[in-house]
Amino acid sequence: MTQVTEHGGGVWSLRVPIPDNPLGHTLVHVLDTDRGPVLVDTGWDDPASWDELTSGLAALGLSVREIHGVVITHHHPDHHGLSGRVREESGAWIAMHAADTAVVRRTREAEPGTWFDYLARKLATVGAPEDHIAPLRAARASGRMRTLPGLRSALPDREIVPGELLDLAGRRLRAIWTPGHTPGHVCLHLEEEHPSRLPGHGRLFSGDHLLPGISPHIGLYEDPDDATAADPLGDYLDSLERIGRLGVAEVLPAHQYAFTDAAGRVRELLDHHEERLTGLLGLLAVPLTPWQLAERMEWNRPWDQIPYGSRNIAVSEAEAHLRRLVKLGRAEPVAGTDPVTYIAV
Incomplete structure (x- = not known):
């Protein structure tokens, strides 16, 4: 496929590869402004990705x-990874x-070692x-603690404020807070007439929030110091409805295609x-731990074929669904179980 795609109206997308990932690439968008080009996301911090960018x-x-x-x-890291090098x-x-x-x-x-300790406790x-x-x-005992993605990510120097227009000369780009995939995920509404005059109100840089052929991962927000029972799936569903009401003419996602x-x-x-x-309520006809629920959920391959790291992601997604069911009053923890099991009500 073509590495560069022109979307019209001073917007292009660049295919930046993600190493060893079935998604294949991130679509980094280039937005022309009166002060110079602005990137929407940057891609993974990898030499080959940098070369492609x-x-x-x-x-x-x-x-x-x-x-x-x-x-x-x-x-x-497939969105923020290269931003430090760009800066x-x-x-x-x-x-x-x-x-x-x-x-x-x-x-x-x-x-x-903080993250290794946290993940070990959480998985137990x-x-x-x-x-x-x-x-x-x-890994904790061996001292291999500085190999995780994100440890070299740049610290941003500007804050995106939901509902406000970004300071982009000559463009109208409004931030919409869409938590779910991450606590601070934003979509960006380009409030300008579509260059091909498609019906609708502008275009949307949707990041991972709204993709044409896949559903983004929705897992727990990971914070070792926060015991708050967040509801990421509820956040995501609410955010989806908010985006659905915008009536945009076209969506420019960070993966797949417009x-x-x-x-x-x-x-x-x-x-x-x-x-x-x-479907999960059917599985929870008997008490299950989050890990046991994840083993029984439908994924893109059988559980015994899911790689080690992906199992951690899958169980986080199972937990997010359990949180949602509990909040809706459709499931509850079984008193006295350790590790805790859940059952449908």
């Missing part, structure tokens, strides 16, 4: 040194929602078998999650 810009007649600013939809080369500002900036700061400032709490937790304990009928895609995703929650 710079060659994509060169195909547009641009250099990284000309980048004026970087707007980050969320803190994940080093260009002096560009970096903007992010405060909730995700807090995640970046917490990750950068965490004491060595959800009922993971000891042979799954053992590699984390071994598409129209945002409202129709929102309805599909809302229906998908309701069907999934209903």
